[in-house]
Amino acid sequence: MDEQERPKTTDDQAKGMSRRQFLVTSGYAVGGAVLGGVLGYLLPKRQEAAPPAAPAAEGNDYGQALMFFTQEQFSIAQAATERIFPTDENGPGAKELGVAYYLDHQLASEWGFNARDYMQGPFFVGEKVQGYQGRLKRRDIFQIGLREMQNYSQSQYGKAFVNLTEEEQDAVLTAFQNDEVPVTTISASGFFSMLRSGTLEGVYSDPLYGGNKNMAGWAMRNYPGSQMSYTQIMDKDFTKVPPRSLKDHVAHS
Amino acid sequence: MAKKLPKTDVVIIGVGWSGGIIASELTKNGLSVVGLERGRERTTEDYFMVHDELRYALRYELMQDLSKETITFRSNEKIRALPMRQYGSFLLGEGLGGAGVHWNGQTFRFLPYDFQIRSLTEERYGKNKVPAEMTIQDWGITYDELEPYFDAFEKMAGISGEENPLGGKRSSPYPTPPMIQTPSMKRFADAASKLNLHPFTMPSANLSTAYTNPDGISRAPCQYCGYCERFGCEFGAKADPVVTVIPVAKKTGKFEIRTHSNVRRILHTGGKATGVLYTDITTGEEIEQPADIVVLTGYVFNNVRLLLMSEIGKPYDPASGTGVVGKNYAYQVMKGSAMGFFDDAEYNLFAGAGSLGMSLDDYNGDNFDHSELNFIHGGNISFTNTGQRPIQNNTVPEGTPKWGKEFKAQSLKYANRVLKVGGQGASMPFRHHYLDLDPTYKDAFGDPLIRITFDFEEQDRQLAKYLTDRCSEIMQEMRPSLMESLKELGPYEIMTYQSTHNTGGVIMGSDPSASAVNNYLQMWDMENLFVIGASAFAHNSGYNPTGTLGALSYRAAEGIATYSKKGGILA
Ligand SMILES: Cc1cc2nc3c(=O)[nH]c(=O)nc-3n(C[C@H](O)[C@H](O)[C@H](O)COP(=O)(O)OP(=O)(O)OC[C@H]3O[C@@H](n4cnc5c(N)ncnc54)[C@H](O)[C@@H]3O)c2cc1C
Ligand code: SF4
Numbered sequence: 048m049d050e051q052e053r054p055k056t057t058d059d060q061a062k063g064m065s066r067r068q069f070l071v072t073s074g075y076a077v078g079g080a081v082l083g084g085v086l087g088y089l090l091p092k093r094q095e096a097a098p099p100a101a102p103a104a105e106g107n108d109y110g111q112a113l114m115f116f117t118q119e120q121f122s123i124a125q126a127a128t129e130r131i132f133p134t135d136e137n138g139p140g141a142k143e144l145g146v147a148y149y150l151d152h153q154l155a156s157e158w159g160f161n162a163r164d165y166m167q168g169p170f171f172v173g174e175k176v177q178g179y180q181g182r183l184k185r186r187d188i189f190q191i192g193l194r195e196m197q198n199y200s201q202s203q204y205g206k207a208f209v210n211l212t213e214e215e216q217d218a219v220l221t222a223f224q225n226d227e228v229p230v231t232t233i234s235a236s237g238f239f240s241m242l243r244s245g246t247l248e249g250v251y252s253d254p255l256y257g258g259n260k261n262m263a264g265w266a267m268r269n270y271p272g273s274q275m276s277y278t279q280i281m282d283k284d285f286t287k288v289p290p291r292s293l294k295d296h297v298a299h300s
Numbered sequence: 301m302a303k304k305l306p307k308t309d310v311v312i313i314g315v316g317w318s319g320g321i322i323a324s325e326l327t328k329n330g331l332s333v334v335g336l337e338r339g340r341e342r343t344t345e346d347y348f349m350v351h352d353e354l355r356y357a358l359r360y361e362l363m364q365d366l367s368k369e370t371i372t373f374r375s376n377e378k379i380r381a382l383p384m385r386q387y388g389s390f391l392l393g394e395g396l397g398g399a400g401v402h403w404n405g406q407t408f409r410f411l412p413y414d415f416q417i418r419s420l421t422e423e424r425y426g427k428n429k430v431p432a433e434m435t436i437q438d439w440g441i442t443y444d445e446l447e448p449y450f451d452a453f454e455k456m457a458g459i460s461g462e463e464n465p466l467g468g469k470r471s472s473p474y475p476t477p478p479m480i481q482t483p484s485m486k487r488f489a490d491a492a493s494k495l496n497l498h499p500f501t502m503p504s505a506n507l508s509t510a511y512t513n514p515d516g517i518s519r520a521p522c523q524y525c526g527y528c529e530r531f532g533c534e535f536g537a538k539a540d541p542v543v544t545v546i547p548v549a550k551k552t553g554k555f556e557i558r559t560h561s562n563v564r565r566i567l568h569t570g571g572k573a574t575g576v577l578y579t580d581i582t583t584g585e586e587i588e589q590p591a592d593i594v595v596l597t598g599y600v601f602n603n604v605r606l607l608l609m610s611e612i613g614k615p616y617d618p619a620s621g622t623g624v625v626g627k628n629y630a631y632q633v634m635k636g637s638a639m640g641f642f643d644d645a646e647y648n649l650f651a652g653a654g655s656l657g658m659s660l661d662d663y664n665g666d667n668f669d670h671s672e673l674n675f676i677h678g679g680n681i682s683f684t685n686t687g688q689r690p691i692q693n694n695t696v697p698e699g700t701p702k703w704g705k706e707f708k709a710q711s712l713k714y715a716n717r718v719l720k721v722g723g724q725g726a727s728m729p730f731r732h733h734y735l736d737l738d739p740t741y742k743d744a745f746g747d748p749l750i751r752i753t754f755d756f757e758e759q760d761r762q763l764a765k766y767l768t769d770r771c772s773e774i775m776q777e778m779r780p781s782l783m784e785s786l787k788e789l790g791p792y793e794i795m796t797y798q799s800t801h802n803t804g805g806v807i808m809g810s811d812p813s814a815s816a817v818n819n820y821l822q823m824w825d826m827e828n829l830f831v832i833g834a835s836a837f838a839h840n841s842g843y844n845p846t847g848t849l850g851a852l853s854y855r856a857a858e859g860i861a862t863y864s865k866k867g868g869i870l871a
Binding site: 130131132133135137140158161162163164165166167169171173174175176177178179180217220224243246247248250251252253255256264265267268269270271272273274275276277278280281282283284285286288293296 | 348349351352353354358359360365366367370373374375379380382383384385386388480481482483521522523524525526645646647648650651652689690691694702703704705708709711712715716740741742791792793794795
């Protein structure tokens with residue numbers, strides 16, 4: 048797209064249609080009756096579409112505390128994810144988006160405990176095509192992985208990971224990515240790939256999980272988050288729609 | 301001792317699409333039906349917070365809990381099968397509506413060729429075309445015989461579409477018009493038309509318009525919200541058993557659903573099923589539900605597993621090629637594709653619907669000449685607009701680092717500029733691809749897991765390459781700034797999502813020594829037991845399975861109703 052050309056916006060989307068208008072334009076009202084499951088969805092006292100929230104006042108985000116990481120683990124995770132998804136001219140990086148808090152909260156959840164994975168033995172080393180066959184849980188893997196990153200930084204550079212230059216941090220991450228770090232208890236590349244996918248999750252999941260602060264991750268790539276309908280723009284060229292989050296869907300009493 | 305309940309006419313094991321259709325049709329016929337579902341109750345109200353990619357797409361909120369039950373997998377008999385500990389290749393349904401709640405809704409009919417694949421292949425290319433190890437066989441039914449049931453399924457679900465110029469004959473048009481055509485779909489369709497191919501709008505269970513079906517169920521149109529596959533539809537716009545057939549069955553007053561009920565055995569004496577034994581997983585209590593007719597609708601894996609655990613039918617033996625239960629497990633070849641990066645255009649790729657797209661059948665089935673080709677069958681080629689959610693879609697041009705500054709810049713740039721043309725390759729059964737009980741690994745009750753022995757074959761590698769080349773031709777015509785395509789198929793692996801289109805294991809046919817069920821999906825070995833689902837497919841076609849599975853369910857329901865009056869083997 049030409050840089051001068053400004054992306055179009057549909058006013059209906061941006062400002063939020065009234066609920067009644069939505070029912071009519073989307074064809075929900077058939078012969079005067081509102082159809083099935085929609086009824087409950089559209090009628091609770093939900094806040095009318097608000098414009099994107101203003102950034103929360105600094106220091107007022109009570110979700111930014113730790114459930115799982117130690118302070119040291121947290122700072123390594125924060126520095127490492129920032130290298131994976133750095134701040135640049137497009138917008139904030141992992142640190143500002145709260146990705147390390149996201150990871151901390153996830154590791155404290157059932158995901159960290161592999162609660163919905165098959166964890167029964169016996170355990171055997173499998174073929175590559177058979178997938179993960181270890182007995183360690185994600186929270187164990189993160190603890191070991193972060194410690195090994197610290198050890199490797201110390202042994203290579205005589206410094207803690209957070210005190211390395213950006214280039215040195217990249218070199219450490221690359222060594223993990225390529226299995227060049229001699230760790231025995233976990234797969235270095237397996238840990239790196241969890242860290243990488245966890246970073247993308249923290250950048251782009253709903254802000255309710257602690258990352259994607261102020262929906263800034265979505266805004267950077269013009270992702271509108273949680274919208275009720277795109278019917279009006281489906282046959283149109285690219286249309287910018289300001290993001291909304293699941294918070295908009297909670298019925299407030 | 302298990303608690304024994306009063307007898308019912310029919311008991312259904314699992315309430316997804318197959319179970320739901322059977323329930324609605326049989327209760328309409330006056331039969332009393334009990335539906336046992338191991339998962340929980342579900343309604344559209346459950347999905348008010350559904351636009352959550354992390355919870356539903358990455359953490360699999362609606363799928364089977366693998367900590368309690370999974371499958372084991374090995375590439376061949378020489379390898380030890382190991383459990384699929386985390387989701388990847390396919391996603392298993394659980395809870396009312398089964399996988400029919402979180403499917404996309406791409407609703408095709410298999411081709412006339414599919415149902416007579418062995419005869420038609422040999423007729424056109426001679427007996428040598430089919431390798432000795434490839435166990436394709438006719439299905440014991442023709443497309444024309446099945447057509448009225450396709451029609452019934454499509455009308456019930458309200459499928460939106462336009463006629464496929466290369467598909468089987470239709471007795472009536474689609475009940476609702478095609479979905480909206482987006483600019484990117486148009487780009488695909490124009491390119492395909494220039495190449496003299498035959499693109500058509502993908503048939504969709506995401507309603508294009510408000511619709512009332514023959515059962516009197518009214519549903520709302522799709523909002524193109526982009527949260528379809530892996531999610532439930534909060535609008536009820538996507539056809540799903542919970543908003544279509546299950547309410548119809550309930551309204552008769554003849555359908556009792558018991559959720560949290562995990563069926564562990566089919567009971568039988570003297571060659572007839574007498575009912576089922578299940579565990580109430582909320583209390584741990586063991587309960588016996590006697591029934592005149594037992595209908596097994598637990599998806600491919602549990603259909604096979606329950607038959608084997610209950611010692612019904614002859615287990616398949618790959619060494620001798622005899623026996624039927626577990627035979628002809630098949631999957632799909634989804635990796636043949638081409639990807640285009642477009643610097644000249646940006647699209648609303650964040651929006652979409654599970655079955656919004658265009659496709660073409662010029663390279664599917666036997667619609668093209670295979671004389672010079674080293675494979676049979678082919679695949680549907682499609683371009684879809686399903687909604688590119690941000691965690692799972694960060695495609696960057698080859699050579700871009702996987703993380704860091706450049707990755708970030710490129711993934712943001714291309715977020716709404718990558719289009720993919722993909723082939724859904726058919727999967728032929730082979731003698732050494734099968735399902736049986738795992739000797740080592742157990743579910744939460746201590747029952748054996750089902751074991752898959754499967755790998756891609758030379759046929760699949762050739763097919764993937766062929767489809768890749770065809771997809772690339774179309775993509776080239778779409779004029780991307782940059783194009784990438786599959787280099788080589790590689791072995792089958794269980795870690796990356798490919799499709800939840802598993803088939804076979806309880807296949808249909810006209811010969812009891814080569815098939816497990818007849819064309820009413822009635823067990824040859826046990827006349828009051830019907831086994832329904834894609835487990836009946838004798839091979840897997842180049843399409844999504846549910847249209848054909850739905851048609852077979854309607855036909856089976858008709859058979860069961862007849863059986864309930866007359867008894868005997870129906871075909
Ligand atoms: C992400 C995804 C996308 C898909 N997209 C498409 C698509 O676009 N087009 C298409 O055609 N198909 C699609 N499919 C496939 C489609 O969902 C299935 O073909 C279809 O839902 C299968 O229906 P079924 O009734 O045979 O099985 P299921 O829907 O799996 O239902 C089986 C039910 O039985 C229950 N059950 C199993 N064992 C027991 C037991 N022992 N006791 C009690 N209950 C039991 C399960 O809990 C489940 O609810 C998709 C699938 C997935 C996962
Ligand atoms: S895309 Fe359409 S059918 Fe799918 S969930 Fe959204 S509204 Fe429902």
